[in-house]
Every structure is written in C-alpha cells, then in structure tokens.
Amino acid sequence: MKKLVIATRSSNLALWQSEYIKALLNEHYPDLEIELKSFATKADKILDVPLAKIGGKGLFTKELEIALLNKEADIAVHSLKDVPVEFEDGFVLAALSKRFDPRDALLSEKYSTIQELPQGAVVGTTSLRRRLEIKLLRPDIVLKDLRGNINTRIAKLKAGEYDAIILAATGVQKLQIEDEVKHFNPIPTSDMIPSMGQATLGIETLDNPELVELLSVIHDKNAEIESTIERDFVRTLEGGCQVPIGVKATIIDENSVEVRAIVGMPDGSEYIQEDLIANINDYKNIGKTLAQTFIDQGAKELLARAEKVAFE
Incomplete structure (x- = not known):
C-alpha cells in the first residue's frame, strides 16, 4: 500500500486524534503517504438537541463508515467512547491506541472542585452518565444541557452561562487549552466513573486483512484488555x-x-x-x-x- 486515507470528523479534537494516528503510522511506515479527509456526522450537524434525544447508534461514526464503503477512505479514527458496541457486517475495530487520561474534568472560572460549588450551582453537561454521577455527588446542583465542540463549550462557560462544565479531561489536554479557564481539574474515577472506552482511540476499517495487519503495529494490548471488558x-x-x-x-x-x-x-x-x-x-x-x-x-x-x- 502506497497511500492511506483517514476519515475523520472536522473538529479540532478529531483532527488532532487523526494526526496522532497518522504520526504513529508514519513512524513505522515512513514511505506511506497518509491523507486526512474530513466529514460531518449527524452529531456534528444537530447541535440544539441533547444527544440522547437524537437517538440511534453511530451518531459520531455513521458518515465515516459510509466513506469507507464508498472507498473515499481506508480507515476511520474514532473516540472509542462514541463507537457502538455492535458493528455493521463488514466492519471491524482493527486497532486501539494507548489510553490517554480517562477521567472527566471540571472546568470553572470560580471553583476548583465539585465540592466547592455553591448551593444550586449551574453545571453544564449533556451526558446522562455524568448527570447521574454529579447528582450522586451533589444532589443540589442544577444541570443544564451543553452541546458543541470543546472550544464552544468553554466559550459558553466563560460567558457566564454556567458555574462549571464537565468535559473529558483528555480532549482538553490534547488541545493544550487547560489554561483557557482558571480551574481545570480532573475528577478521580472513584468519584466519577468514565464511559466505556473514554480516552482511547479506535480505528475502524472494512474487514480487510491487509489493513488490519498494517494497523497492528500501533495496537495497544492494555487498551484492548480494558476496552474489551468495558464494551462487553x-x-x-x-x-x-x-x-x-x-x-x-x-x-x-x-x-x-x-x-x-x-x-x-x-x-x-x-x-x-x-x-x-x-x-x-x-x-x-x-x-x-x-x-x-x-x-x-x-x-x-x-x-x-x-x-x-x-x-x-
């Protein structure tokens, strides 16, 4: 194979993740030409409705899978937490990256921890899992939906729409934007259990033995063990x-x-x-x-x- 095309979402974080996989592959295959091709997914297009209400599987992945089927791309790079546990026939999860920081994080201009938030503080998240765990930690907190990419969410926080917001720590760390808010503090997994696969990248392909073999050089066994348990x-x-x-x-x-x-x-x-x-x-x-x-x-x-x- 002389050229490899990676299907990716167009957000800054998705592009970072695809560039990361590209760099890993080029370490092993310096002569391989690798191109990134961006696509908008259903979740990228519908930003005024909570994800749970959009419903269905593959909100972040379906359009990338269509690109694979149409031969517009060879592989797709996903945040594993967004990848459905069942694949359509003909697709495989060919490789997993090493896991980055799996914790959720609290971002705020005034408060450094969930415990420091005042009574009735407004916290932004759309994740039903985070809502559950925040309510167990602080039943008094008012939860408000929060959509958009990381930069958009931070802008809403800084505009005063929320006292704090909860994001995956790894996204903020990858983009190196921790300093954009006064307080960025990852939350211990003993307080907030992450979603399956959080902070791991999954590489999806059509069921092509040549591609699976090519990608095997960047596959992380520890990530496989942890994600297998979580996804099962x-x-x-x-x-x-x-x-x-x-x-x-x-x-x-x-x-x-x-x-x-x-x-x-x-x-x-x-x-x-x-x-x-x-x-x-x-x-x-x-x-x-x-x-x-x-x-x-x-x-x-x-x-x-x-x-x-x-x-x-």
Missing part, C-alpha cells in the same frame, strides 16, 4: 452510547484488573454500582459476568426507564 459490559446490558452507564477497567498489575461500574437514573434517584478485582487472563469474560450481576439486580429495567426519561 455495555453490550451485555444492551446499553447504547447515550444511556447512563459508567464502566472503567484498570489494569493493576500483570495478574489483576479492577473494574468499577454504575448504571442509574439521570437524576440519581436510583442506581446500581459494583466494584471488583479479577484475574486479567479472564478479561474476555469479566465484562459479561459483571453485567449479569447488574442484570440480576434489575439493571435492564432501570436503563429502559432512564432512556424513556431522557427522551421525554
């Missing part, structure tokens, strides 16, 4: 990308992996949470087994009600 957990619960599920697998050492998970209502009125430490060699079963313990406690019914509330 969500898949077994039959939860999509936009329902209130948090799950984080963390490799402790060569023998052990810790998994923390939570599901619940966006207002924090009901939730199920479990933590466990398991044998890392069993990583292909851990997520499914943990999900079954949630199902036994009524998690599927809880998520169905949570989704219904989100669409109202």
Whole structure:
C-alpha cells in the first residue's frame, strides 16, 4: 500500500486524534503517504438537541463508515467512547491506541472542585452518565444541557452561562487549552466513573486483512484488555452510547484488573454500582459476568426507564 486515507470528523479534537494516528503510522511506515479527509456526522450537524434525544447508534461514526464503503477512505479514527458496541457486517475495530487520561474534568472560572460549588450551582453537561454521577455527588446542583465542540463549550462557560462544565479531561489536554479557564481539574474515577472506552482511540476499517495487519503495529494490548471488558459490559446490558452507564477497567498489575461500574437514573434517584478485582487472563469474560450481576439486580429495567426519561 502506497497511500492511506483517514476519515475523520472536522473538529479540532478529531483532527488532532487523526494526526496522532497518522504520526504513529508514519513512524513505522515512513514511505506511506497518509491523507486526512474530513466529514460531518449527524452529531456534528444537530447541535440544539441533547444527544440522547437524537437517538440511534453511530451518531459520531455513521458518515465515516459510509466513506469507507464508498472507498473515499481506508480507515476511520474514532473516540472509542462514541463507537457502538455492535458493528455493521463488514466492519471491524482493527486497532486501539494507548489510553490517554480517562477521567472527566471540571472546568470553572470560580471553583476548583465539585465540592466547592455553591448551593444550586449551574453545571453544564449533556451526558446522562455524568448527570447521574454529579447528582450522586451533589444532589443540589442544577444541570443544564451543553452541546458543541470543546472550544464552544468553554466559550459558553466563560460567558457566564454556567458555574462549571464537565468535559473529558483528555480532549482538553490534547488541545493544550487547560489554561483557557482558571480551574481545570480532573475528577478521580472513584468519584466519577468514565464511559466505556473514554480516552482511547479506535480505528475502524472494512474487514480487510491487509489493513488490519498494517494497523497492528500501533495496537495497544492494555487498551484492548480494558476496552474489551468495558464494551462487553455495555453490550451485555444492551446499553447504547447515550444511556447512563459508567464502566472503567484498570489494569493493576500483570495478574489483576479492577473494574468499577454504575448504571442509574439521570437524576440519581436510583442506581446500581459494583466494584471488583479479577484475574486479567479472564478479561474476555469479566465484562459479561459483571453485567449479569447488574442484570440480576434489575439493571435492564432501570436503563429502559432512564432512556424513556431522557427522551421525554
């Protein structure tokens, strides 16, 4: 292969991520010509409606998959947290990047932590999972929808529309814009469990053995272990990308992996949470087994009600 075309969203963060994958590949294949081609996804076009209300799978990925089918691109770079757990026939998740900082972060012009926020503070997030976890930490907080790219969200914060906003720490760090706000503080995963795959990049291709082999040089095994557990957990619960599920697998050492998970209502009125430490060699079963313990406690019914509330 002499040339490789990467399909990417056009946001600054998506372009950074695709440039990052391009650079990794060029380290191994210095003679390979790599081109980035930008596409707008459904989630990029509809900015005045919460993602949960748009509904459906592949809000951030479908248009990139169409580009692959139309031979306009060879691979697509995604934030793994946005990638549905089930792929359409003919597509594969060919490689995963090493994981960056998986934590959520609080951004504010006045307050450094969630605990410091005043009674009734207005916090911006559209994520149902973050809504659930914020309400468990601070039931008094007023939650307000927040859409747009990272720069747009920070601009709304600085304009005084919110006392604080919650974003994925990794996006702010990649763009090196931590200093644009007075307070940028990642939140411990013990306080806020991230979404599946958060801070990992997933590379999607058509099921092409040549491409999969080419991409194998940048595949990270630790990311595979953690993301397999997390995605299996969500898949077994039959939860999509936009329902209130948090799950984080963390490799402790060569023998052990810790998994923390939570599901619940966006207002924090009901939730199920479990933590466990398991044998890392069993990583292909851990997520499914943990999900079954949630199902036994009524998690599927809880998520169905949570989704219904989100669409109202």
